[in-house]
Amino acid sequence: MPLKPKYDIAISVAEEDLHVAKKIAEKLAERGIRYYLYAEADNWGKNIFNILLHSFRHARHVLMITSQTYIKKYWSEIERVITSAVQTGRQRYILQLRLDETEIWITRYVVYKDWQNNPDEIADVLQNMLRQRSRPILLWVACIAAAIVACVIWISYNYDTRRQPDEIVTLLSGSRPEKIQIPAGPLTKSFLISPTEVTISDYIAYCTSQRKRLPPQPDHRFQDNCPVVNVTWYEAADYCRWKGGRLPTEAEWEQAAAGGINSKYSGGNNAGNVAIYGKDKYSQVALRDTNRYGLYDMTGNAAEWCSDWFDETRKQKSVRGGAYNSTVHELNFRYRNKEDPNARKPYIGFRVAWDN
DSSP, X not given: OOOOOSEEEEEEXXXXXXXXXXXXXXXXXXXTOOEEOOOGGGSTTSOHHHHHHHHHHTEEEEEEEEOTTGGGOHHHHHHHHHHHXXXXXXXXXXXXXXXXXXXXXOSTTEEEEEOSXXXXXXXXXXXXXXXXXXXXOOHHHHHHHHHHHHHHHHHHHTOOTTSOTHHHHHHHSXXXXXXXXXXXXXXXXXXXXXXXXXXXXXXHHHHHHHTOOOOOOOGGGOOTTSBOOSOOHHHHHHHHHHTTOBOOOHHHHHHHHHTTSOOSBTTBSOHHHHOOOSSSSOOOTTOSOOOTTSOOOSSSSSEEEEEEESSTTOOSEEEESOOTTOOSGGGSTTOEEEEOTTOOOTTEEOOOEEEO
């Protein structure tokens, strides 16, 4: 029996941009299109997360009104994560409406338009999306979707409002391998590398084993699954030796980051899909998409120490990948940076490489 969603369109928008959402909602109402737009007055005393979970899970499509304000908002990110978690193969599922030069999240599920005070046009696009016939859902897809929904519901009942939205993705994701095989490149032999940056939890285990002290971590983001930062190059190298590995060379790091394709960033040409950047704090690992080798956060989140000296002066070590506070220009995986190997920086972490 076909599903009968409660809403045709769920609207995700920052409070500051609500005037735009209301213009579009008015046009949707004129067309008899059922929409969801959060109103505090209608939901006083209710659990906000449960409201959002229910509304976005039971909508056929999502209108995501993005702006520089939107991408910095806590609940906007929650809505985006919920949408990503429950989209189960629907084509053209999200319409991203850009109010400014916000990154375009190009995936198979996203189309986008720019706002030009054109609510009628946006309503028409949404109406056309609704008219498209959905592809039949195979039984195995339905089972997977049910499992995802069950996970999301479980999370909603166990949700702590202090958690950040990227924790939802972490809880939904399965276990990851410790090492990823990277094929040989023009300047490298085949080698192994960790799929994520070394986390605080990983580093705590090392400190406990070796009776060392954990370097200070940013207090407002002290979460075990965030990348460990404020480690010197020497401390990172020591951890790698403890794991039976080493820091990657720059050539290895770049070979791994490229992922076998020609793109700007590790994983594609859209920074918003693969990188945490332009923010004032880091996030948990593995929030964004992997590259084709299955590596997370090679672009953004925490920048990463490499084994090489930056140049012949042998005074600074190479740092690659950009960080949470980087500009888009600094995220290009070919972009090189450097730092004193004794420095502790809140935006520099590392990952481990191993010889085959």
